[in-house]
Amino acid sequence: MALGTAAAQQLATLHVRSLAASADRTTARAGEEFHITMNVRLDEPVAALDNVTLPDLSGFDVSGDERRCTASPRGSACSETLTLAATIPGDRTIGPWTLDAVDARTHRATRFSSNSVVVHVLGPSPLESMGALLRNLGFAAVAAVVLIGLAGLALWAFVRALPRRKPAFAPAAPEPEVPEPPRADDPSLRELVAALSREPTRRHALALRAALRRRIGALEHETYDDLVARRALGNGEADGFRAVERAAFCEDERVADAAREAVSYLTR
Amino acid sequence: MRRRARRRRRAGGRVIPDAIAPGALLEALAETVVGQRETLEALLHATIAGGHVALEGPPGLAKTLACRALAAALGGTFKRVQFTPDLLPSDIVGTRVFDQRTGEFATVLGPIFANVLLADEINRAPAKVQSALLEGMQERQVTIGPRTHPLPDPFLVTATMNPLDSDGTYALPLAQMDRFLVKVLLSYPSPDEELAILARFGGEPPHLPENVASMDDVVRWRSQARSIFIDERVARYAVALVAASRAPHDYLERGASPRATLALAAMARARALCAGRTFVLPDDVRASAPAVLRHRLALNYRAIAEGVEAERIVAGLVASVPVP
Numbered sequence: 001m002a003l004g005t006a007a008a009q010q011l012a013t014l015h016v017r018s019l020a021a022s023a024d025r026t027t028a029r030a031g032e033e034f035h036i037t038m039n040v041r042l043d044e045p046v047a048a049l050d051n052v053t054l055p056d057l058s059g060f061d062v063s064g065d066e067r068r069c070t071a072s073p074r075g076s077a078c079s080e081t082l083t084l085a086a087t088i089p090g091d092r093t094i095g096p097w098t099l100d101a102v103d104a105r106t107h108r109a110t111r112f113s114s115n116s117v118v119v120h121v122l123g124p125s126p127l128e129s130m131g132a133l134l135r136n137l138g139f140a141a142v143a144a145v146v147l148i149g150l151a152g153l154a155l156w157a158f159v160r161a162l163p164r165r166k167p168a169f170a171p172a173a174p175e176p177e178v179p180e181p182p183r184a185d186d187p188s189l190r191e192l193v194a195a196l197s198r199e200p201t202r203r204h205a206l207a208l209r210a211a212l213r214r215r216i217g218a219l220e221h222e223t224y225d226d227l228v229a230r231r232a233l234g235n236g237e238a239d240g241f242r243a244v245e246r247a248a249f250c251e252d253e254r255v256a257d258a259a260r261e262a263v264s265y266l267t268r
Numbered sequence: 269m270r271r272r273a274r275r276r277r278r279a280g281g282r283v284i285p286d287a288i289a290p291g292a293l294l295e296a297l298a299e300t301v302v303g304q305r306e307t308l309e310a311l312l313h314a315t316i317a318g319g320h321v322a323l324e325g326p327p328g329l330a331k332t333l334a335c336r337a338l339a340a341a342l343g344g345t346f347k348r349v350q351f352t353p354d355l356l357p358s359d360i361v362g363t364r365v366f367d368q369r370t371g372e373f374a375t376v377l378g379p380i381f382a383n384v385l386l387a388d389e390i391n392r393a394p395a396k397v398q399s400a401l402l403e404g405m406q407e408r409q410v411t412i413g414p415r416t417h418p419l420p421d422p423f424l425v426t427a428t429m430n431p432l433d434s435d436g437t438y439a440l441p442l443a444q445m446d447r448f449l450v451k452v453l454l455s456y457p458s459p460d461e462e463l464a465i466l467a468r469f470g471g472e473p474p475h476l477p478e479n480v481a482s483m484d485d486v487v488r489w490r491s492q493a494r495s496i497f498i499d500e501r502v503a504r505y506a507v508a509l510v511a512a513s514r515a516p517h518d519y520l521e522r523g524a525s526p527r528a529t530l531a532l533a534a535m536a537r538a539r540a541l542c543a544g545r546t547f548v549l550p551d552d553v554r555a556s557a558p559a560v561l562r563h564r565l566a567l568n569y570r571a572i573a574e575g576v577e578a579e580r581i582v583a584g585l586v587a588s589v590p591v592p
Contacts, residue, residue, distance in 0.1 A: 017587070096574075106455050115518075116574060220590035223551045250547040251497040 011051060015043035015104035021095050021114040029122045033063065033085045038097040038114055040078045043230060045071035049078050051100040059092060060084040074217065074230060086121040093118050189215060193266050200259030205247035212241055240265035288481045290316060290489055290542045293341055296477035300337040301330050302468060303461035310452040310559050311338050316489045316541060317534035319449020320405055320425040322563060326432050329454040333474055335386045335426040342486060343479035344383030345420065351393035357400035364413045375412055380404050383420050383483060390427040391437045398444055405447045422486045442566055449531045451563035489541065496537040497547040501592035506532045506553045512585045513561060519571035519581055524564035532560045550591045558582050
């Protein structure tokens with residue numbers, strides 16, 4: 001969602017990779033504490049997040065609010081964990097969290113929203129509820145309620161047994177902190193370069209490419225362009241990496257030339 | 269020889285070799301359209317890949333200008349149809365009329381018989397008119413009365429849509445959206461680009477690049493693109509990206525079809541050709557994925573209710589697939 005120009009002037013420019021909310025439990029009793037966590041991944045290193053708006057928490061008692069940001073040169077991972085206790089039984093939807101920022105991709109003031117989280121809040125205690133019903137209602141009415149309850153329970157158990165869908169960008173569990181890339185010099189790298197020099201084949205090019213990606217801390221979904229964009233490649237590394245990329249994916253008859261070029265870059 | 273002379277003349281004395289690279293066309297388009305680089309690249313890549321392009325964005329973002337510039341730069345025949353609620357299928361494909369002088373029916377070909385057809389505000393016409401485009405877009409031929417007429421080659425449909433005004437519009441069915449190789453989203457220009465727009469178009473009608481390349485060049489580029497090498501790992505990556513859209517998802521009713529995989533490979537090949545490579549890199553596939561996938565996803569009611577956009581879902585899908 002785009003925001004107005006006035007709002008944009010006070011916002012930080014951020015490259016938001018993901019914004020997701022999740023709960024540690026999807027079912028809780030009224031008065032029972034549970035946690036709901038919002039995770040943000042950014043390409044920029046930030047110490048704290050401004051312009052985050054909490055979801056509407058009416059119907060919940062808030063007993064804790066913990067915020068944390070872990071920054072590294074590759075970006076930052078921020079989270080906010082709320083400790084909640086529901087006061088009213090029923091299916092309760094929490095969310096979404098919103099983050100106002102200037103989207104670094106479009107340079108427009110944007111309201112990023114997380115997904116909503118649904119928590120099924122049960123009554124305080126089933127035995128107490130049953131006793132109250134027996135006192136206040138006739139046996140027939142209670143029997144009907146029990147039967148409906150049993151049917152509902154069976155339906156709930158059936159639904160729970162179905163395979164759960166996992167959204168592509170809203171992980172169920174809180175995301176781990178962004179690990180620091182293993183930047184230490186990889187002793188096997190020199191051996192791989194030497195192997196590619198001796199035998200300029202695609203197999204060796206792919207092995208060297210994988211080692212290079214590990215060395216610079218490339219994430220699984222990151223391409224060469226991503227690594228260049230976030231300046232993960234140092235001076236001279238980009239040319240060498242590009243040549244290795246060529247050797248790994250070009251036509252069979254060109255692999256040897258591309259491999260020799262890669263070796264010449266990486267041994268400079 | 270005559271073509272070469274014409275090119276020399278129309279390029280203002282600049283010597284353009286017979287074998288024009290696709291990049292020359294891109295630069296010519298960029299001289300007319302300020303910014304919108306992604307749009308121009310998508311138009312060029314889709315032209316090379318032999319597909320149709322849907323452009324979506326608010327009014328005033330040079331959607332129509334970009335299509336007109338492409339047609340002018342290619343020097344082929346260009347027709348424009350302004351889609352309106354009262355448009356009829358025969359207004360697009362043509363019709364048969366009775367000639368009183370000869371006493372026979374004669375076929376009048378519609379504007380679809382052009383190298384580049386601009387379907388302006390395509391979502392303003394009802395479904396039967398949109399369907400009239402289907403045969404032409406997919407089969408590259410049109411049936412009028414008892415006869416089937418082949419369309420010119422190359423044939424490119426560029427359709428514009430305005431997402432803001434939903435009154436009086438007819439959403440394109442998924443089957444028709446699938447016919448578009450890519451859907452490109454246009455965003456507002458940066459302040460610097462807007463200043464450049466002021467400087468370039470201050471009261472003057474936009475200058476369109478003329479005959480920068482020819483239809484023969486397009487045919488040659490297509491042939492070259494088809495021979496671009498795709499390593500098996502990169503092909504598997506393209507398949508995995510499309511398959512990710514078919515996995516159970518909170519916000520998707522259905523994912524993209526195998527036609528999306530073919531489109532992704534074709535766009536990746538075109539991108540590689542424009543970059544001067546003879547092989548496809550994972551970057552080519554990844555960069556083409558949003559434009560290929562965003563209009564092929566069927567969002568479910570939950571996504572619509574929660575206002576989740578296809579763009580965000582595609583970003584999640586792309587991030588979930590490991591690069592080879």
